[in-house]
Amino acid sequence: MKPLTELLKYVPKHNPVLAQDIERLKTFIFNSKKILILTGAGISTESGIPDYRSEEVGLYARTNHKPIQHLQFIKYPEVQQRYWARNYVGWNTFSQRQPNAVHFSIRNLELDHNKVSTVVTQNVDNLHFKAGSQQVIELHGTAFRVICLECEATYSRYYIQEKIRELNPCMSEISTMIRPDGDVEIPQEEIDEFKAPLCESCGGVLKPDITFFGDNVPKARVQSVRNAVSESDSVLVLGSSLSVFSGYRIILQAVEENKNIGLINIGPTRADGLVNLKISAKCGDILPKIC
Template sequence: MTYQEFLTSAYGRKRYWARSYIGWDRFSYCQPNATHISLRNLELDHYKIDVIITQNVDRLHTKAGSINVVELHGTLYEVICLSCHKKYCRFKIQEQMKKLNPNIREFATMVRPDGDVDISEDQIKQFLAPQCEECGGILKPDVVYFGDNVPRERVMKVTQAVTNSDSLLVLGSSLSVYSSYRIVLQAAEEKKNIAIVNIGPTRADHCAHLRISAKCGEILPKIC
């Protein structure tokens, strides 16, 4: 779904929230893997990482115990009103939707990485989407959709973090999205050491001083 579609399509919003409602319990139950734990260790035990910049919206780095995490594209754990800009915890919105939709099942066996699931058209049609309790405005997950922009203050925070670093480690990303690719471009322009660990080529391979084609979960636990 694009940002414009979310803004202009009441049906699109209803479809999003219905799918998110059903997939939320399983999505929010997900736990950190070996890569998240290894990065936590590198940050807090070995003092090798100053900032973790993640494109993921699942908050698993925080669950793993990492402290200084920048969620580049936001997080599904927060919801924002597009009118009054009040923010809500996603669990609170789940409770609101449960009250609005007592006859909709709240469980899914297959959930995508963004918390989305497949449900029937009948379920979507009868679903009541949540609204802001303060002003009745449209609620949106506080994430960056396609066609949306990363908030300027977040961009500035990332830019400063790269400037303050002596090296950049890219893990498990093809860097196809420009918001992440430009981080590597900045690091290269500032003559930082750049290492990339990813299965398959990335958009920034030409910038890397070290390139490892492997699974992050197999490499990182061996060094920390």
């Protein structure tokens, strides 16, 4: 198990949680009947997975790395080769991350307290399912599933790791680096020699079942989220700045439908002026104290 200091190094600076904020959140939760919880990268930082935008510790603050763009991946075989090479090396570290107290608290609110109707997550790390949550919509897809862009055949990411290993027997798959999208830096000469996996059914291009930057969330998934918001009476945002519109529009819908909206995040968010309850805190410092 990773030491706690190692897991928390991607959590931005924050103040201790206030006793009155614990009581405010407790009132929000237990006065609600059906809560839709929206989670962002700010809860996975406590499992040792960095986010993109946090000051000093986010990926953008520490490197000049930019995440993969959808059109680049679709159009250019060399981008596909680079992506899969880096993702192959980073997969073991990324896939072994485990849920933290926030994920388990959300699970408890759903299954033990019957308060959470749906968890909508912007994360692709599978940690809600590892924690045991059941009603989960992965807004941006999952890194744990791979899809063929030609015939839409699907594969387990673990299976694809084995196939890549067979294609590249001399390439190391060990790295201590980790990024929100699961890839890592590797030498260009390793990328040039790398053989990317192809679909076993049709020979087509394989892509993680993730909504890359520049792509749109599938319409059916958007509608599922809209239905879940309408069926809830409250929306609770955990660990998201709501910078990405696919998450922010959930708040816009909740405001339009007059839902009770709560938000816990370190630092400001796009929706601070729209919510009924805003608490600036690390989610792991407050939610486990309630559930």
